[in-house]
Amino acid sequence: MNGDTLLYLDGVTVSFDGFKALNELSLLLEAGEMRAVIGPNGAGKTTMMDVITGKTRPDTGRVVFGADTDLTRLDEPAIARLGIGRKFQRPTVFEPLSVRDNLLLALAGDRSPRFALWARESAAERQRLDELLATIRLGAEEGRRAADLSHGQKQWLEIGMLLAQEPKLLLVDEPVAGMTDAETAETADLLREINKTRSVVVVEHDMAFVRALGVKVTVLHEGSVLAEGSIDTIQDHPRVIEVYLGR
């Protein structure tokens, strides 16, 4: 970790029909950091992800990525091309396409229709796809339609697609929802592995999982930051106990 700021949310407010989903939210993420974001339902976790990825435009505030890129001026594809990947709670893969094609479309590279019309799979791409298929353990399934994969395999495929994008920052929404204890532990290992080369923000409900990650935790409540620190500090924080853990 070199201490550079990768992502800086500065007084971000988003309101839907008068309800403030985010209220003057400020958050700072360092390059190479992994951060867990927790909070009760309606605390603004998903809205925060939507603002960072360009799906929702904030009413006020700035979202600065890297040195001086204001994300609030960009749309989803532009932000994705800057190197921000997003994993949704429900795995979303391209069902009629083969496992290999799913990864191929996600590979970092030219996204223009003109390029896609004439593109041939290069040797470098082939090698990268083989590596990815090995990482997500779907090498034997590369020719199968993504629709025919099991739920767990789809989760892995989507993670493979995110890796293929080679993002600088990865946003992961509730990665262990509906997973067994063993799968949860495996996912924690995988995220730590990913974190060696890129920054990660994990939104999660599961406290055991957050503890297993062993990273700095941000607690959101009613659209702003309630507390920040290690999991132990958080669990001893009187306000956090009151609004969240105490219930």
Add this chain to the structure above:
Amino acid sequence: MGVDRTTALTLGCVLGGALLLACLNLLAPEASALHVPNFAVSLVGKYLSYAILALAIDLIWGYAGILSLGHGAFFALGGYAMGMYLMREIGARGVYANPVLPDFMVFIGWNKLPWYWYGFDHFWFALVMVALVPGVLAYVFGWFAFRSRVSGVYLSIITQALTYALMLAFFRNDMGFGGNNGMTDFKDILGFPLNRESTSVGLMLLTALLLSAAFLVARAMTRSRFGRVLVAVRDAEPRTRFLGYRPESYKLVVWVVSAVIAGIGGALYVPQVGIINPSEFAPANSIEAVIWVAVGGRGTLAGAILGAVLVNLGKTWLTSALPEIWLFAIGGLFIFVTLFLPRGIIGLFAARRREVGPAISAAEEEGVAAAAPAPARELTG
């Protein structure tokens, strides 16, 4: 990339069938049972032009999920561009024998050729316009629609409005396109008389050739990486944005290509049926063309060709045998195909051979089923 069975079969049927028909018309003696009459040659030429339109619709509906209920507009515009050339070809042989002005302009008392008719005395100029006019209209329409993220039923409704608006405009006499009656009484094309049988055969063969070319272009597009992105956009558009793709630019490219293909179909249609008028813009025509694709098999390209030819064969037969039930028949056919044959006729064969390809996903099929009754009602009601 090798040529697979479906492609070989499709090209073989289209080109082989057209050649066989041509031989039976030109070589078999007229008394022989094998002789194919001239009207049948032009009829097949018409079906093949329709198949080009169906192919254009399948390219956007089957692979990009854009259901256009106004594609007949691009077909008709291509047809009008060709019609304008054919009108100028008549020259002084018209009823009023005006060397410059087409009959309908003399009739409504015009004495000068409007500027937008300039150039149509050249065949090459008309050919450029056949592609350019539908292409530019599609570009402008698509740029606004896709950028504003208009999709699904809303887009379909706007395409209906587009073709309906064009129909009303072309009905007006002072538009200078022949109004209600459109353009007809064509004499020849590039000097070949249209009433000569060798010209009909030549046009029919040319249509088969261009249909095959359009099929190969569409096939190459859908099999490229571009085509795979299109399928991804069709099934999970938001996800493609988070991967860094701009779905609107992919849709725009395929939409414009599709409109140009439809325009070429229209240009081939006009000399073979001998008339173009505003009824070609009628919304029901466009809906019928969507039904051809559904019947043949959406998202298969070959199915679009098959559907267009089969449904129109049925239409030709039924509208002469039992004309009053045609609309009920096509409405019923659409409902039947949607409920029992969601992958169309091609789907029957594909299921047996377990074809690998970007077939329509289950969720998409439900969407089609849900959207089905509306256009069917419009046709039967």
